[in-house]
């Protein structure tokens with residue numbers, strides 16, 4: 001544990017944890033789009049910037065992405081200086097130009113009182129802000145199914161060679177983690193579609209409720225040594241089975257003592 | 259593990275007090291959470307309070323690729339770190355007892371956390387079918 005100072009308040013923090021974690025633990029709200037606890041930080045959205053200094057820096061300060069900056073003893077941090085607010089507003093305006101139709105960006109702009117962007121809007125700009133949360137979570141999973149393809153303006157997230165990702169197991173983690181809800185998927189009676197791939201959804205052998213994709217169950221089974229039989233029935237039916245099994249034990253114990 | 263959660267189904271009357279206690283003690287934004295425990299009838303008027311067994315070799319922990327599920331060695335509970343959860347449903351599908359649950363109201367995955375060592379359900383169970391006791 002080390003002591004740091006956030007907005008004038010002395011705070012205890014875990015040595016080496018990222019500043020953003022400490023700041024958020026204090027209940028201080030700073031925007032962050034590309035951060036998620038389940039993936040390695042990458043500092044791409046720049047929204048989580050804070051000002052840091054130390055006593056011995058003789059009045060000098062730095063602006064750093066807090067999601068990527070490890071805590072050090074005696075850091076002095078400011079999270080909402082006028083300069084930082086201006087910086088965040090500029091970044092939000094850039095995102096408004098990049099993704100003019102994103103509700104998440106619009107909401108964030110609203111919170112900062114921004115009504116229009118001073119940058120030239122990409123009229124058909126999609127909602128992908130290139131934060132790589134999706135590729136990072138897929139890597140965490142060990143699938144590495146998606147990555148960035150092409151360069152510059154044409155850069156997109158997709159499977160290798162801009163084709164449907166062969167290594168995708170259809171778990172939806174990428175779609176769930178995407179901060180701007182850009183990644184689309186659909187579930188219907190016959191299966192799931194994501195990244196232009198079609199997946200079979202497992203159906204509970206008792207009640208028919210759809211659970212996860214067959215590929216994802218097989219992936220867990222292979223990587224984590226879970227028997228495929230664990231995926232035979234759904235959670236509702238499993239709880240009913242648990243009640244019945246325990247019930248049987250109770251009944252036979254009662255009979256034995258009579 | 260110093261403590262153990264004990265369920266004695268033959269004492270359960272199916273009154274569902276545990277369910278209320280759980281839902282309210284896990285409330286957020288003034289909305290009760292999905293209860294992590296509830297009595298299920300296996301025969302007429304015979305109930306088993308069904309909840310997470312905090313397995314020694316937990317399938318949910320194995321199934322989570324993001325380390326969102328970890329054992330609290332103090333309480334013995336397997337706790338879900340919501341910050342790391344991406345709702346991939348792996349644990350919900352993998353738990354052999356169906357005790358990783360989807361809370362539709364809060365749009366979250368939930369499971370029994372033994373209330374950080376003071377389970378509300380055991381506290382309120384009027385027939386003492388649920389107990390949380392220190393191991394000798």
Ligand code: SF4
Nearest residue numbers: 138168169171172174
């Ligand atoms: S759905 Fe496919 S691409 Fe997305 S995280 Fe899962 S495996 Fe990776």
Ligand code: SF4
Nearest residue numbers: 322343344346347349
């Ligand atoms: S739903 Fe959440 S806790 Fe469960 S396996 Fe997926 S990421 Fe882990």
Ligand code: FES
Nearest residue numbers: 032043045046067
């Ligand atoms: S959250 Fe730190 S740069 Fe995006």
